[in-house]
Amino acid sequence: MTNLEFMRETLAGIKMFDVHTHIKATNPSARGLHDILLYHMVISDLYSAGCPSGNRLVDDAGEEEIERRIVEAIPYIKYIQNTSCYYVMNIILKELYDWDQPITLENWRELDGIIKGFGCDKERAYEVMDKAGIMKSNTEICRRFDGSLDDRFTYSLEWSFFTRAQWGVYDTALFELEYAYNCDGPRDPLPVTCKQSDYNFEKKINSIDDVKLAIAHYIDKTPFETNLIFVTSHITTVIKWRLGVTDEEMAQAIQNRATAGEYERDVYACYIFEKFLDEYAARGIKTPLAFSIGAEPLPYETGSIMREETILEIAGIIEKYPSIMFCFSVSNMAQNQAFCTLCRELPNVALTGYWWHNFFVSFIEKVLCERLDMVAANKQVGFFSDAYCMEWAYAKARLVRETTAKVLADRIDAGMYTRESAAFIAEQILRDGPLKLVGLE
Numbered sequence: 001m002t003n004l005e006f007m008r009e010t011l012a013g014i015k016m017f018d019v020h021t022h023i024k025a026t027n028p029s030a031r032g033l034h035d036i037l038l039y040h041m042v043i044s045d046l047y048s049a050g051c052p053s054g055n056r057l058v059d060d061a062g063e064e065e066i067e068r069r070i071v072e073a074i075p076y077i078k079y080i081q082n083t084s085c086y087y088v089m090n091i092i093l094k095e096l097y098d099w100d101q102p103i104t105l106e107n108w109r110e111l112d113g114i115i116k117g118f119g120c121d122k123e124r125a126y127e128v129m130d131k132a133g134i135m136k137s138n139t140e141i142c143r144r145f146d147g148s149l150d151d152r153f154t155y156s157l158e159w160s161f162f163t164r165a166q167w168g169v170y171d172t173a174l175f176e177l178e179y180a181y182n183c184d185g186p187r188d189p190l191p192v193t194c195k196q197s198d199y200n201f202e203k204k205i206n207s208i209d210d211v212k213l214a215i216a217h218y219i220d221k222t223p224f225e226t227n228l229i230f231v232t233s234h235i236t237t238v239i240k241w242r243l244g245v246t247d248e249e250m251a252q253a254i255q256n257r258a259t260a261g262e263y264e265r266d267v268y269a270c271y272i273f274e275k276f277l278d279e280y281a282a283r284g285i286k287t288p289l290a291f292s293i294g295a296e297p298l299p300y301e302t303g304s305i306m307r308e309e310t311i312l313e314i315a316g317i318i319e320k321y322p323s324i325m326f327c328f329s330v331s332n333m334a335q336n337q338a339f340c341t342l343c344r345e346l347p348n349v350a351l352t353g354y355w356w357h358n359f360f361v362s363f364i365e366k367v368l369c370e371r372l373d374m375v376a377a378n379k380q381v382g383f384f385s386d387a388y389c390m391e392w393a394y395a396k397a398r399l400v401r402e403t404t405a406k407v408l409a410d411r412i413d414a415g416m417y418t419r420e421s422a423a424f425i426a427e428q429i430l431r432d433g434p435l436k437l438v439g440l441e
Helices: 003-012 033-037 040-048 063-080 084-097 108-117 122-132 172-181 208-220 247-255 262-282 308-320 333-345 361-374 390-413 419-437
Strands: 016-018 134-140 153-158 228-235 289-293 295-297 302-304 326-330 349-352
Touching: 003 390, 003 419, 016 390, 016 419, 033 063, 033 084, 033 108, 033 390, 040 063, 040 084, 063 084, 063 108, 084 108, 084 122, 084 390, 122 134, 122 390, 134 390, 172 208, 172 262, 208 247, 208 262, 247 262, 262 308, 308 333, 326 333, 333 349, 333 361, 361 390, 390 419
Parallel strands: 016 134, 134 153, 153 228, 228 289, 289 326, 326 349
Antiparallel strands: 295 302
């Protein structure tokens, strides 16, 4: 048995923890071809190839819109056959639906019918989950609904993203906090781009006291007792992060809200973030904070970008709060080494998966190699799918297993690892480490 065969066999026996999805309890499996073909990462490939639509298909799209988008996309599939997304999509079709033909305008309805025939309920999702070797998954708390997936799912809070910015908008941090302040409990997060005029908040943030009350409300309404393993947000790299924004600075910035610019934007975000962390630490909350970083808005999706200074800026913040675990999903390959260094020097930092613009074979290999060289195995989360249905979790799990097996086998061949140590490392990054990180060991 070669070392690659050994690692494939070893990884096949490891039940993984998928720590980040957007799967809904009401339909955890694919409802039809659109949930496979029009996954947002595939849409980006199709759009780049010339498909007219680059926006995501809304979750509640009607049959007419679904058909229009599928028919519109099909002529461009042939141009994306070289991509990782196409490869992963075909894993789904071949292994879960026994479909190995090209998708055409003549046969797509047949394939759509096959997918619909399997159903989209819990039983089908768990069947696919078991085939994927995924022991447990995690999704947004607002997608929990009746809790019917609680036996195998945990949850993340994605609600008030006051550490992100929006294109051309300078009071996003205040607006995001107001959003939570006006809710009785967690709601779906606001879109990355949204019109504030569409929202009529009863409670406004007009003072320092309002900020503190809103932060307390946000934490008070967070359902930590409901299988909640992460409180999640996005850190925007355009903000210049710092500690020590004074009450006076913040008060003046609030007064300037109607004419806010980049300075006020940074003051709002830095002040709110620090006060939130102060309150979080003071209450002794142990639920890790999870942040995506390295992806900033474009017209339809995001681009991979990060200022070099961002890492040192947030390092200063993390160092102040040693009792809080900070977990980062990085979407910028150029800064992976810097985040590995951050993880080495700050014990309360962990790195999770291969997010968005890094979820391609070549980047997974590079990211994994750098992290294996630099970061303790129990501070790495080796998989999350970012899937919206269990079929995409299945295929991404297959891709990660194969790529991880290859990287570890290469290191055994090079004499860096023994088979025993490589097997232990795989268990740590795919199962044991993530479970311990969130208190489920």
